Amino acid sequence: MSELRFDQVSVRYGTHRSGLTAVDDVSLVVPSGSVVGLVGESGSGKSTLARAAIGLAPISGGAITLDGADVRSHRRRRPIQMVFQDPFSSLDPRMSIGESIAEALPRSLRGSAARRARVAELLEMVSLDPERAGSLPAALSGGQRQRIALARALAADPEVVIADEITSALDVSVQGSVLNLVRELRRELSLTMLFISHNLAVVRYLSDHLAVMYLGRIVEFGPTEQILADPQHPYTRELLAAAPTRHGDLLRTGDTAALDAEPPDPHSPPSGCRFHPRCPIGPVAHPDRAVCRTVIPVLPTGIRGASCHFAALGSDPSARPVRGAQEGGGLSAGRTTSAVPVRTQ
Structure with a gap:
């Protein structure tokens, strides 16, 4: 397996005047042999970033490399x-599942007998009976079809696997078995994986590192357990607070006026920090924090960081922003100045 690196990647659709920048100056590393979870609300750019990695979305800036090669x-x-x-x-309804998997096998694997044996091996790997190789996708359940999709991805012997909301279309009773399968495959094959989800419980179960995305930008990155135990960006805190508890209520406390505001138009994102119109610790709640409206916070490099002027200072009205934020630009991979110090282990 190999390291997947996004280096200041931007993806833009349309013209200069009426276009949409779905991914804006994103830098992210998926280390070899690890799982990086990517979370964020709908429209944040998660799937677009994944599609850019496999060539289904145009890259308008930056580079995506695999072990240093574009x-x-x-x-x-x-x-x-x-x-x-x-x-x-994602499966051809006219092809049997065995044919769909065989289509993805490397050309170096020659001979029909060898290819049939490899298909059977892959079906067993995803806990399906090899005798089902002749079945059509319509004859399978949603969970079984997702297992076939996993087998098809593994058939190509990839360096990196990207999983985009692979359990969101499944029944709750099936999601657990698919997640357990992914976890087993990751352990057995030492998979390098970018796992995209809006479910923080799922990300916690599978991921070593967590990246939080908002309106086309990464706003926080770090080890999964550290971020979930001590979220430093206000958007990450609100994602966690929105998760229902066992009693059915929400964990959110305090002033929610800013959070109830309409999400910004991605065609015309806010200046400065893009989260500031909805931020409970930003200028809506604290008018003296006007820096959030004009200055883009820098995402620090390293193991842990958040791109927020007041991330480590909370809602203290006397707090002042940390100097070194970026004026008028995007996220900077080369700057380490932030309200949150970079932590090392």
Whole structure:
């Protein structure tokens, strides 16, 4: 397995005047042999970033590399494989599941007997009976189809696997078995994986590191347990607070006026910190924090960090922003000045 790196990647659709920047100057590393969870609300750019890695979305800026080589010029056949949210639409309904898996096998595997044996091995790997190889996708349940999608991704012997909301289209009773399968495959095959989800419980179960995305930008990154135990960006805190408890209520406390505001138009994002119109510790709640409206906070490099002027200072009205934030630009991979110090282990 290999290291997948996004270096100041931007993805833009449309023209200069009426276009949409779905991903804006994102830098993210998926270390070899680890699982990085990517979370954020709908429309934050998670799936667009994943599609850019496999060539389904245009890269308008930056680079995506696999072990230092640009993925667009990689000589190896399909080194990055993606498992999509809807397993039925990602499989050809006219092809048997055995044919779908065999189609993804490397050309170096020659001979029909060898290819049939490999298909059977992959079906067993995802806990399906090899005798089902002749079945059509319509004859399978949603969970079984998602297992076929996993087997098809693994058939190409990829360097990196990207899983995009692979349990969101499944029944709750099936989600657990699929997640357990992914966890077992990760352990057995030492998979390098970018796991996209809006469910923080799922991300905690699978991921070593966590990246939080808002309106096209990464706003916090670090070890999963550290972020979930001590979220430092206000948006991350609100994602956690929105999770229902066992009693059915929400964990959110305090002033929610800013959070109830309408999400900004992605075609015309706010200046400065993009979260400031909805931020409970920003200028809506504390008018003296006008820096959030004009200055883009810097995401520090390193193991742990959050791009927020007041992340480590909470709602203290006397707090002042940390100097060194970026004026008028995007996220900076080369700056380490932030309200949150970079932590090392």
